[in-house]
Amino acid sequence: MSVEFKDYYKLLGVSKTAGQEEISKAFKKLARKHHPDLNQNDPEAEKKFKEINEAYEVLKDPEKRKLYDSLGPNWQHGQNFQRPSGFEGGGYHFSGGGQQFDAGAFSDFFETLFGGAGGGGGRARFEQGGNFGGFGGGGGFGNFGSFGGAGGYAPGPSRGTDAHATLELTLEEAYRGGAKAITLQEQTIGPDGSPRLGTKTLSVNIPAGVREGGKIRLSGQGNPGRAGGKAGDLYLKVKILPHALFKLEEGNVILDLPLAPWEAALGAKVRVPTLDGAVEMNIPAGSSSGRKMRLAGKGLGGQGKRGDQLVRVMVQAPPSLTDEQRELWEKLAAVSDFSPRSF
Structure with a gap:
């Protein structure tokens, strides 16, 4: 398979020295244009999007930008030297796919360079300070004898402690809910005493309309117990990723709708995107x-408590006028008795 190098800076129309704010603004502008x-x-819009x-x-x-910049067009010669995700933090690490789309949303180049990031939807990651079975959460291995998570040896089986992680979801995923697979990369100690990285997949049932900060409990998927004791639970705290079109205000979804002056003055029927189409x-x-203007029930929240979508009018003037258009606007101004100012 031939994989073509992609210039991500060129795709967003920014320079290689662009800051995060400039990159974010360029992305939002293009995402709105090609949605x-x-x-x-x-x-071609979906492909460009x-x-x-x-x-x-x-x-x-x-981190991804640094790797991309260092390899550039020569990425094929350096991609095998990156560290496997999960070893840098100790304990467990969740990984998953692209934050905006399902499988197939990313190109072969992206998947080859970054290890198949388009393979499974959202992702979850452990918050700093998470501690699994005595393996320290700060990047090293702690006391190998404290597998019960309490810091010392205790006789008999004991339940493992609960674990807490952040689950990143797109706004669409939070709105629709449903089953989602996430991949858990588990750092363990092999028979020879060296660290090893294994993977397992967990299925998460996301409640439709889950809000920012909502928690999802996975029974028995937390820290392992000691001496055959029951494992603790895993709590996933929902973090909703920024969206190109919508903003969130608690359970309500906000959309800024650009209108031409004549649409605002005369009224119009326009096509408005929502999370439901x-x-x-x-x-x-x-x-x-x-x-x-309100679209009832198009926001986030559980049944009976779902928020709305609020469509906010944003009147935009034409950036330039032909001689004929200017003449018509001048005629309108001459016959109009409307004044937008009362002072």
Whole structure:
């Protein structure tokens, strides 16, 4: 298989010295422009949307960006020298796929360079200070005798302690919920006393509408018990990733809707993206910037407590005018008795 080098900086239209804020702004601008819901008649939009998400996935992450910058077009000669994910932190490490799409959302180049990051949806990672079976959470191995997690030897079986991790979800995943597979990379001690990295897959049932900070409990998937004791539980704290179009205010989803001045003045029917697919929305005549319209039940939250989507009008003026257009605007200004200012 031939894998082509991709210039992620060129895809986002930024320089190699661009800061995180500039990269983020460029990504949001392009993601809005090429979002499939807003370009349903353009078959290339989805492809372009995935490419800019792939580029942002790398350039927003300092470690991935450093690796990408160091290898560049010569990535094929250096990709085998990266450390396996999970060894740098000690204990356990969750890994999973692309943050915006399911399998297939990332190119062969991305998967080859970063180890198949498009393979399974969201990801979870242990928070700093997590401690599994006595293996210290600070990057080294702690007291091998304290497998019960209490710091010392205790006779008889004892239950393992609970573990806490962060589960990153896209806004779409949080809205829809459902089963999700995450891969757990488990650092253990082999028979020869050296550290080894194994993997296992866990299935997580995500409640539809789960909000930022919500917790999901996986029974028996925490720290192992001592001497045959029952394992503790694993608690996943939900972190919802930033979205190109939507913002969150508790359970409500906010969308800024650009309108032309004549659409705002005369009213219009426009296509509006939601987490449940695009819908047709009637814009009342005389709508000013800042006006909010509600799409009930299109936000986050459990059954009976689901938030709404708030569509906020943002009137935008044409950046330039032809002579004919300017003449028409001047005629409108001459006959209009409307004044936006009362002072």
